[in-house]
Amino acid sequence: MKKIKMPSTKDISKAAGSVTKTVTDTTNTVVKETTNTVDKAVDTVTNTATDVYKDASKAASDAYNYSVSLANNTAAVSASVANTIAKNTEEAAKQGIDVASDEWKKGSAVAQDFYKDGAEAVVKAAEDAYAWVDANACRIGLNYALTTGIVMYFTPKPAPADPGTVNSTAASMTWVAYFASQAGKAATMAETMALSCSISYIITEGLFLIPGVKGQVNKNLVFNALANCINTTITNAYLWGTPAGVGIAVGSAISPVIATLICEGVLPKGVSKGPDAKAAEDGIKMAKDALKSLGF
Numbered sequence: 001m002k003k004i005k006m007p008s009t010k011d012i013s014k015a016a017g018s019v020t021k022t023v024t025d026t027t028n029t030v031v032k033e034t035t036n037t038v039d040k041a042v043d044t045v046t047n048t049a050t051d052v053y054k055d056a057s058k059a060a061s062d063a064y065n066y067s068v069s070l071a072n073n074t075a076a077v078s079a080s081v082a083n084t085i086a087k088n089t090e091e092a093a094k095q096g097i098d099v100a101s102d103e104w105k106k107g108s109a110v111a112q113d114f115y116k117d118g119a120e121a122v123v124k125a126a127e128d129a130y131a132w133v134d135a136n137a138c139r140i141g142l143n144y145a146l147t148t149g150i151v152m153y154f155t156p157k158p159a160p161a162d163p164g165t166v167n168s169t170a171a172s173m174t175w176v177a178y179f180a181s182q183a184g185k186a187a188t189m190a191e192t193m194a195l196s197c198s199i200s201y202i203i204t205e206g207l208f209l210i211p212g213v214k215g216q217v218n219k220n221l222v223f224n225a226l227a228n229c230i231n232t233t234i235t236n237a238y239l240w241g242t243p244a245g246v247g248i249a250v251g252s253a254i255s256p257v258i259a260t261l262i263c264e265g266v267l268p269k270g271v272s273k274g275p276d277a278k279a280a281e282d283g284i285k286m287a288k289d290a291l292k293s294l295g296f
Helices: 009-071 074-094 102-113 135-154 163-182 189-207 219-231 243-264 277-293
Strands: 119-121 266-268
Touching: 009 074, 009 119, 009 266, 074 102, 074 135, 074 243, 102 243, 135 163, 135 189, 135 243, 163 189, 163 243, 163 277, 189 219, 189 243, 189 277, 219 243, 219 266, 219 277, 243 266
Parallel strands: none
Antiparallel strands: 119 266
């Protein structure tokens, strides 16, 4: 029988070394290619995210620059607000609201009057997703959403638990109770700020249930702005003294302020600054107490 030569230790080591080298080289190639692929993928994601951030930042910057330019042009602000009021009135009429009434006309005049001292541009916060393509498209779409929502959340209905009944009644009952407690004594704007904060809280909570408002603007900013705007009108019984009046006031006077804020990025001058902390605290408590008494 032919003798089979057994491999030597040297041969085995050489073969093993060759296999190890092949495996190592293959592994290194795979790792290198995988690493390069992952790095490219990470770079792509990073670059895409950076581009999106830059685009968003530029859009926010451009929008704010536009708002600043608008705020600095009194005639342009007046025309913009008038246009928003007109669109708002048009949409309200479609919802069956009596826009020919004296109350509605007074409310619309109040909305325009809020801007008599000019306007201020609003820095668009990071959490605000301004989705409207342009101001005119915004006015058409948002005013429809607002008027629909205001009928739902601020117009009193026969049903006592209806949201419109509860919100409008809560706002008017705080107004009536406050002025009854004054016993005919004239109240200063500082003294009425808590009442204004109370009504602002009720309105703000309702507004943020309306599609097109939530996510488009900072809630605290809306509360501050409305508290200050309402405080300039707080002695007007035709606006705040009855549930029906509250519905019309929100529809005619408040809705255009919110639409102008979201669509144009401007507010009546000086209203973005928060009210006194104590007034806000007292007002919110009044509002919650009123809502609670009505079952909310």
